[in-house]
Amino acid sequence: MDFLYPILFWLLAALIGVSAVAMVVTQNIVRAATWLLFTLAGVAGIFFLLSADFVGATQLLVYVGGTLVLVVFGVMLTAQGPFINLKIAAGEWAIAAVVGIGFFSLLAFTLINAKFDFPVPEQSQVATTAPLAAGAADGDPLIGDKGTGHRSLAASVVLGEALLGFEKTAPEAAVTGPRDVMAVPAPLPGMPPPSSRQARLVPVLKRQKMAYLLPFEIVSVHLLVVLIGAAYLARSKRRRGGA
Amino acid sequence: MDAVGLTPFLLLGALLFVCGTLCMATKRNAIGILMGVELVLNGATVNFVAFAYFNPVFEIEGQIFALFVIVLAAAEAAVALAIVLNFYNNHSTVDVDTAEELKG
Numbered sequence: 001m002d003f004l005y006p007i008l009f010w011l012l013a014a015l016i017g018v019s020a021v022a023m024v025v026t027q028n029i030v031r032a033a034t035w036l037l038f039t040l041a042g043v044a045g046i047f048f049l050l051s052a053d054f055v056g057a058t059q060l061l062v063y064v065g066g067t068l069v070l071v072v073f074g075v076m077l078t079a080q081g082p083f084i085n086l087k088i089a090a091g092e093w094a095i096a097a098v099v100g101i102g103f104f105s106l107l108a109f110t111l112i113n114a115k116f117d118f119p120v121p122e123q124s125q126v127a128t129t130a131p132l133a134a135g136a137a138d139g140d141p142l143i144g145d146k147g148t149g150h151r152s153l154a155a156s157v158v159l160g161e162a163l164l165g166f167e168k169t170a171p172e173a174a175v176t177g178p179r180d181v182m183a184v185p186a187p188l189p190g191m192p193p194p195s196s197r198q199a200r201l202v203p204v205l206k207r208q209k210m211a212y213l214l215p216f217e218i219v220s221v222h223l224l225v226v227l228i229g230a231a232y233l234a235r236s237k238r239r240r241g242g243a
Numbered sequence: 244m245d246a247v248g249l250t251p252f253l254l255l256g257a258l259l260f261v262c263g264t265l266c267m268a269t270k271r272n273a274i275g276i277l278m279g280v281e282l283v284l285n286g287a288t289v290n291f292v293a294f295a296y297f298n299p300v301f302e303i304e305g306q307i308f309a310l311f312v313i314v315l316a317a318a319e320a321a322v323a324l325a326i327v328l329n330f331y332n333n334h335s336t337v338d339v340d341t342a343e344e345l346k347g
Contacts, residue, residue: 005246020282043259071320088271096265099265104261158303229322
């Protein structure tokens with residue numbers, strides 16, 4: 001099923017690119033909101049493709065389900081007659097096109113010529129076959145592919161432990177299949193012997209250098225402040241001058 | 244599984260970023276500008292998650308920062324929409340070209 005990965009990526013990339021460009025080009029604010037919906041949903045698909053399940057689900061819930069609904073309500077509350085289609089001059093379109101193409105060319109030139117040297121973990125030589133086999137047998141080849149140990153756990157579990165500052169560092173976890181915390185899978189060809197499977201059921205929790213609990217708390221307080229502030233700003237007042 | 248590689252994901256993020264900046268620059272509707280900001284933040288998030296996938300050192304950090312970006316974008320959208328609605332209540336327009344003075 002490996003061939004699905006590039007196909008899915010290019011389909012999603014085409015969806016995102018077309019939607020984003022159409023959102024810039026369209027003059028109608030309601031259509032722009034609709035194109036934004038397709039763009040955000042496509043980005044969520046990209047996150048699922050990058051095996052960031054929790055981030056993709058959050059994108060769908062918060063962005064598509066929350067922020068976009070907010071934006072659509074803003075459009076509905078303010079879209080009256082002349083404000084639906086606010087046009088700009090043709091000369092401004094030309095300037096925008098030149099600036100946009102030049103900017104994207106600069107970024108693309110830089111990115112294509114950039115060299116990224118990432119450190120390769122040592123277990124990756126060992127783990128190239130077993131997680132792939134386990135993942136393929138599980139019907140989900142996109143999870144246990146990199147063999148770095150974290151990848152084989154459920155993504156939200158790893159994220160939650162990272163928030164608390166713990167890291168699961170069972171060395172046996174590098175050669176196991178996905179979802180090994182939830183249930184003991186049936187012995188498959190290509191799986192490690194049962195002794196190591198016994199070992200990885202008792203995961204070793206190690207203190208990380210970085211914990212993200214304080215930023216998480218700050219973000220939650222920030223959300224509360226934003227909620228109060230937005231409600232205060234948008235409270236209904238007597239309008240001046242009718243309309 | 245790495246048949247696509249890192250660069251196409253980064254190019255996708257760059258495309259989203261450029262479209263967002265153009266959207267901010269060309270839209271005259273205040274809510275259109277807000278949508279452009281959302282597009283820019285999504286481009287940044289795609290970059291975070293792509294680096295989290297391809298660089299094993301940052302695989303936790305990238306996803307966590309992507310989550311923070313998403314949450315802060317929601318907060319920013321709420322406040323900006325409140326400001327836009329307030330502006331609309333006071334001026335009866337959402338055209339930012341008429342918003343030279345934001346005194347209300």
